[in-house]
Amino acid sequence: MQSRFIRWLAMLGCVGILSGCGRSQPVPSASQQPEPGVSVSEKPEPPSPPLPVGGSIKIGALFSVTGPASFLGGPESRTAQMLVEKINQAGGVRGMELKLIVKDTAGSPEKAISFAKQLIEEDDVLAIIGPSTSGETMQIKSLCESAGMILVSCAAAEAIVNPISRYIFKTPQKDSQAAEWIFNTMKQKGIRRIGVVTGNDGFGAEGKKQLESIAPRHGIEIVISEVYDKSATDLTDIMTKIKGAQVEAVVNWSIVPAQSIVAKNMRQIGMKVPLFQSHGFGNLKYVEQSGEAAEGILFPAGRLLIADVLPDDHPQKAVLTAYKSDYESRFNEPVSTFGGHAYDALMITVKAIEQADKVDRPAVRDAMEKLTGFVGTAGIFNFKPDDHNGLGLEAFEMLEVRGGRFVPHITSE
């Protein structure tokens, strides 16, 4: 009896551990060229000929496919796998097959560290894309830098590329730029006193810092600032407090689904002031969750969400509509800006590999730093030695929710 029980418990434990653990999913890809020999894992280090035929290039990916940040990592991982398949079907990069090794960090910085070590030491990948969150990225930043590993992060925080590290890049627009857009729009509307609510995660904390440091420059006063838990069930209490502070607008800075609750509770208790969201609102699902309450929400975002209403001559139009239709037809869910960050990270890496003198990390890094005019989903990237984000203020646009959809906000009204 005793031993049977222990067996049961052990089994359960195993199931728990297995399912909780990160999965690594090497993507089987349809290679066009027949591969010579078995498992050719071309090491990037020994100088390879400029255009080797056959062989493979390994790219590591750290995404929080499961766990609290899975709404970032999910679309990111799906996007990266879709792109790698497409690239390989079209003949790979420099005649070599791309191999994507996705590690699921489940949003945990500890896992991000150990997977990053694994990708560097065991898998010996050429570059790593991800992680999904700012917290994870900051944890592995110095690790990648000292190992000379290219890291193209999909997380937003300014601190990732400021100060600059040689091997660290990032694709989402900066927090400070989002804050600038929000404050500029507020000034046009004559808003001076605002309330800020943020999620209690890395993104929320970083945003709160940016808002507080930039607000005085725009003559805007943050009269109240509150933090809410990502697993909150209802936020009427916090919104009541904000309402009591007589603010003229509310900024909600968060990536968690609970940000929809803010919108609902605000309207339920009859707050009429405008609600500004961060670029973390860039997923149509959040609008669906807020329903009627989402109407009129303003937030800065890349143009991916309004791809269909962009004028045809906009430089990003072709890239955006192609990615949007590929993703939506394949995965049957609306595209989000988060998946777009993975698109940018992977394509920038691929572009850099194509333009590098040879396929090794220092050469690809140098090529990446020189990459200009790359049209991505977040904007047009122009990297410089002192700018590893490469996006300007114009990468954002102020969007508005109207009729359950994202439309460009007309500032003149």
Next chain:
Amino acid sequence: MTQFLQYLLSGLTNGSIYAVVAIGFSLIYSATGILNLAQGEFVMLGGMVACTLLTFVPLPLAVIGSVLVVAVIGGLLEWFFFRRLHGHSLLRLIIITIGLSILIQEAALHIWGEQARSLPYFTGNEISSISIGGAALSPQVLWVLATAAVVVTALHFFLHRSRLGAAMRACASNPAAAMLVGINTARMRTLSFVLSAAIGALAGCVVSPISMTQSDMGAGLAIKGFAAAILGGLGNSMAAVTGGIIVGIAEAFSVSMLPAAYKDAVAFTLLLIVLFVRPHGLWGRPPAQRA
């Protein structure tokens, strides 16, 4: 005054959610002595299954269907994981429920993905509210409270007025004696799991419009529901509801005075204080000695 009332109603909103979760805890505990830490997962499953069914059938049918499906799942889990383990210490059974909660959560993640879903508001929509003395309350909260009231009343009558309910209580107070008088204790335990899974699922449906449904929502709800059940006194569903509402209101008023980030700390400090003063909860009786 309006502010005060608004905090009170806000506390009622959260409290009613904690309360419906707490009832499920309380029921399994009173029937089996097990603390089912997977109760939050039943709530999550209820919401998820209803969201899925909603694409095929109207809302009332989706809710009923979801309650039935999750009740069957609850029964199967008991039958598969607990039935052959009777005679083992409660602690081990409780640890198994932790494993179950992880298992269900991961399974849900694979079936439904990481996105949050929600059922539509039963009456009105996202912005409608009832005005009470200038403060606003979402009509959905009334649904949650009504559900809690109906479930508590039904449970009370079931446990105290029916033979089956009496048999269930007998198993809890003394399994050996219950068996001697001819009660099938294993079947009673299955029944208690079926019932609390059904209650959890119903809770998951009525709270879904307010708090949304996500694969990882279970743990957070379970902790709050657990706190509510302990605060009120385990084994008494009326106490569980009161406990839930007290926790919710305490949280809401803490927000009015302290930064909102301390909300959880306040709820659990309150719980600790109560447990120091009354170790078996506000309305609980000291536990009967178990063999």
